[in-house]
Amino acid sequence: ELKVEQNPLFLSMQEGKNYTIYCNYSTTSDRLYWYRQDPGKSLESLFVLLSNGAVKQEGRLMASLDTKARLSTLHITAAVHDLSATYFCAVAYNFNKFYFGSGTKLNVKP
Amino acid sequence: DTAVSQTPKYLVTQMGNDKSIKCEQNLGHDTMYWYKQDSKKFLKIMFSYNNKELIINETVPNRFSPKSPDKAHLNLHINSLELGDSAVYFCASSPPWTGSNVLYEQYFGPGTRLTVT
Numbered sequence: 001e002l003k004v005e006q007n008p009l010f011l012s013m014q015e016g017k018n019y020t021i022y023c024n025y026s027t028t029s030d031r032l033y034w035y036r037q038d039p040g041k042s043l044e045s046l047f048v049l050l051s052n053g054a055v056k057q058e059g060r061l062m063a064s065l066d067t068k069a070r071l072s073t074l075h076i077t078a079a080v081h082d083l084s085a086t087y088f089c090a091v092a093y094n095f096n097k098f099y100f101g102s103g104t105k106l107n108v109k110p
Numbered sequence: 111d112t113a114v115s116q117t118p119k120y121l122v123t124q125m126g127n128d129k130s131i132k133c134e135q136n137l138g139h140d141t142m143y144w145y146k147q148d149s150k151k152f153l154k155i156m157f158s159y160n161n162k163e164l165i166i167n168e169t170v171p172n173r174f175s176p177k178s179p180d181k182a183h184l185n186l187h188i189n190s191l192e193l194g195d196s197a198v199y200f201c202a203s204s205p206p207w208t209g210s211n212v213l214y215e216q217y218f219g220p221g222t223r224l225t226v227t
């Protein structure tokens with residue numbers, strides 16, 4: 001079974017700081033996803049990364065993918081309180097079997 | 111609105127009961143999923159249906175039975191509920207697979223919080 005490991009599991013940071021969330025996976029995969037989940041809410045798709053070296057950016061979030069290292073990163077630049085949420089990476093296998101990481105709970109303090 | 115919808119949003123029931131959760135999507139998608147999110151927020155795929163056919167059945171107790179009457183609906187029936195079934199259950203859907211370069215996103219429903227007492 002494909003394993004997806006995220007770290008850190010918890011991240012408390014000050015506004016204005018930068019940080020990176022890491023997502024490692026165990027087996028070659030088709031695609032890598034990043035989702036955001038606010039407390040008590042559903043999952044919101046942030047990024048889909050398809051190929052080695054893919055980089056996508058939206059606002060203060062930037063995601064990248066290194067398929068050789070089986071590693072994806074979600075970089076947060078100059079964090080703001082509105083980014084506080086739980087972030088999940090997920091890896092797709094055989095196009096429709098999705099394995100999720102444990103999630104990173106991000107708390108951005110004013 | 112186009113979306114993935116689930117009913118009910120909250121479900122509180124006693125051990126031993128049988129309950130169902132319904133999911134509908136009006137996005138025209140071919141594939142639908144059920145996920146379980148436990149109290150530690152860990153998300154695990156349970157089932158996936160493609161065009162009403164079961165294609166993924168993870169190691170889920172056979173008390174859980176999905177049913178897909180048509181492409182737009184995937185219901186989850188749970189027999190003999192146990193305390194450990196308490197979780198949030200998410201339905202999701204995704205479009206037809208057309209090739210490896212397609213983004214192929216999943217769209218999640220709002221979730222059903224099941225509490226077994």
